[in-house]
Amino acid sequence: MRAMPEGFRWGVATAAYQIEGSVSADGRGPSIWDTFSATPGAVRHGDTGAIACDHYRRWKQDFALLSELGVSAYRFSLAWPRILPEGTGQVNQSGLDHYRRLVDDLLARGIEPVVTLYHWDLPQALQDRGGWTNRATIDAFARYAEVVAEALGDRVPRWITLNEPWVSSFVGYGSGRHAPGIADGRSALLAAHHLLCAHGAAVPVLRETSGQVGVTVNLSPVRPVTPEDADAARRVDGCQNRWFLDPLLAGRYPEDMIEWYGFADAEPGDLESIAAPLDFLGVNYYTRTWVASGDRDVPHPVHPSLDAHQVLPEKLPRTLMGWTIEPDGLRELLVRLRTDYPGLPPVLITENGAAFDDYVDPEGGVDDEERIAFLAGHLSALADAIDAGVDVRGYFCWSLLDNFEWAEGYGRRFGLYHVDYATQHRLAKASARWYADVVKRNGLP
Numbered sequence: 001m002r003a004m005p006e007g008f009r010w011g012v013a014t015a016a017y018q019i020e021g022s023v024s025a026d027g028r029g030p031s032i033w034d035t036f037s038a039t040p041g042a043v044r045h046g047d048t049g050a051i052a053c054d055h056y057r058r059w060k061q062d063f064a065l066l067s068e069l070g071v072s073a074y075r076f077s078l079a080w081p082r083i084l085p086e087g088t089g090q091v092n093q094s095g096l097d098h099y100r101r102l103v104d105d106l107l108a109r110g111i112e113p114v115v116t117l118y119h120w121d122l123p124q125a126l127q128d129r130g131g132w133t134n135r136a137t138i139d140a141f142a143r144y145a146e147v148v149a150e151a152l153g154d155r156v157p158r159w160i161t162l163n164e165p166w167v168s169s170f171v172g173y174g175s176g177r178h179a180p181g182i183a184d185g186r187s188a189l190l191a192a193h194h195l196l197c198a199h200g201a202a203v204p205v206l207r208e209t210s211g212q213v214g215v216t217v218n219l220s221p222v223r224p225v226t227p228e229d230a231d232a233a234r235r236v237d238g239c240q241n242r243w244f245l246d247p248l249l250a251g252r253y254p255e256d257m258i259e260w261y262g263f264a265d266a267e268p269g270d271l272e273s274i275a276a277p278l279d280f281l282g283v284n285y286y287t288r289t290w291v292a293s294g295d296r297d298v299p300h301p302v303h304p305s306l307d308a309h310q311v312l313p314e315k316l317p318r319t320l321m322g323w324t325i326e327p328d329g330l331r332e333l334l335v336r337l338r339t340d341y342p343g344l345p346p347v348l349i350t351e352n353g354a355a356f357d358d359y360v361d362p363e364g365g366v367d368d369e370e371r372i373a374f375l376a377g378h379l380s381a382l383a384d385a386i387d388a389g390v391d392v393r394g395y396f397c398w399s400l401l402d403n404f405e406w407a408e409g410y411g412r413r414f415g416l417y418h419v420d421y422a423t424q425h426r427l428a429k430a431s432a433r434w435y436a437d438v439v440k441r442n443g444l445p
C-alpha cells in the first residue's frame with residue numbers, strides 16, 4: 001500500500017473549451033479557439049469545440065460522475081468569453097450565473113472547486129487587438145479576475161490564474177500549432193511575459209477572496225540524447241521550464257536565456273509583480289523531453305527551443321500522443337523543484353494522464369489497462385517524491401471525460417469516462433473504477 005498523506009486531495013481536471021460546447025449560448029462571445037478551430041487544416045479532421053461533451057448543458061450528470069469517483073476536488077476552468085464576451089467592458093451575468101451554479105453544486109456534494117481562470121480560450125476581441133502580445137491584455141485579465149472574485153470570491157477555495165503559460169505563448173504565438181496560430185519567436189516571448197504579468201496582476205485581486213491562489217505550469221525534465229546535446233538540452237530546459245519557474249519563484253528571468261533570446265521587454269516592477277507569493281504551485285506532468293541538437297537552420301535565433309529537435313528514444317513505451325511513458329520523470333521533476341527553488345510552495349499535480357487507443361468492446365466495456373498502468377506508475381513516483389520530502393498536497397487526473405484535445409480534435413481520448421460523441425453517452429472505463437478505489441484507499445493498493 002502506498003498511502004498518500006492525510007488530507008491529500010484527489011481530483012480530476014477539465015477545461016471549459018474542451019468540454020462545454022454551447023459556444024454561442026447565453027451571451028458567450030467567440031474565443032481564439034473558436035476562430036482557430038474554424039480555420040481549415042488547424043485541427044485534425046476539422047474538429048471544433050462547438051459541441052464537445054455538451055457539458056454546458058449536461059454538467060449536473062457529469063458532476064454525478066465526480067461523486068461516483070469519490071473525488072474530494074474538481075479542477076475546471078471558467079470561459080473568459082462567457083463572462084466578458086468582449087474580453088473587457090460589459091459583464092454577461094448569464095455566464096457568471098452558470099459558474100455560480102456549478103460551484104454551489106460542487107460544494108453541496110462536498111467537492112472542492114479548484115477554478116482556473118484562463119485555460120487558453122482568450123476572447124477573440126482581445127486577440128483582434130494583439131492578444132497576449134499586447135500589454136493592455138494584462139489589465140483586461142486583471143479586470144476579469146476582479147469580476148470573478150466579486151461573483152465567486154466567497155466560495156472558491158483554490159484559484160489558478162493561468163494554465164500553462166508556456167503552451168499559450170510558445171505554442172500559440174511561437175510555433176502556431178495552437179490558437180491564435182501565430183509562428184513568431186518574438187511574439188512568443190512577448191506573449192509569455194504578458195501572461196506572467198497578467199498572473200502577477202491577478203494574484204492580489206484573488207488574494208482579496210477567501211481562496212488560496214496558485215498558477216499551473218507544464219514542466220518536463222529535459223534529457224540530452226547524447227553528451228554532445230547537453231547545450232541544446234539546457235536551452236530547451238531554459239525555454240520550457242526555467243523561463244517560467246525563475247520569474248514565478250525567484251523573481252528573475254534566467255540569465256543564459258535572456259542572452260540567448262536577446263529579451264529586453266520587461267518593464268520596471270514587472271518581475272516583482274510576477275513573483276507575488278503563491279499558496280501553491282500547480283504542476284502538469286506528462287513526460288520527459290529528450291533533445292538532440294538540431295543541425296537544421298533555425299528560422300530565428302529567438303525562436304523558442306527550435307535550436308534543437310526532440311528525439312524520442314526508440315526503446316521507451318509511448319502514449320497515443322507519442323509521448324514517452326516515464327513515471328520516474330515526475331519524481332525527478334519534483335525533487336529538482338525542491339532543490340532548485342528554495343521558495344517552492346506546496347505543490348498540486350494539476351494534470352497527469354494519457355491517451356491510449358480506447359474502444360468499447362463487444363461486452364460494452366472499455367478495458368483501458370494501459371491507462372491504469374500509467375496512472376499507477378505515476379502515483380507510485382509521486383509517493384516516492386513525497387517520501388523524499390516534497391510537499392505535494394493533491395493529484396488531479398487528466399481527465400474526467402474524453403474531450404476536445406486541441407489540435408488533435410476528438411482523436412485523442414484522455415478520459416476516465418468514455419464519451420460517445422454521437423450520443424453524448426458517458427461510460428466508465430476500467431480506469432474510472434480503479435481510480436475510485438485509489439481515492440477511497442487514499443493511495444495505491
Ligand SMILES: CO[C@H](O)c1c[n+]2c([nH]1)[C@H](O)[C@@H](O)[C@H](O)[C@H]2CO
Pocket residue numbers: 015018163164167218219284285286287351398405406414
Ligand atoms: C505536454 O503536455 C502538456 O503539459 C499538456 C497536456 N495537456 C495539457 N497540457 C492541457 O492543460 C490540457 O488542456 C490537455 O488536454 C492535456 C492533454 O494533452
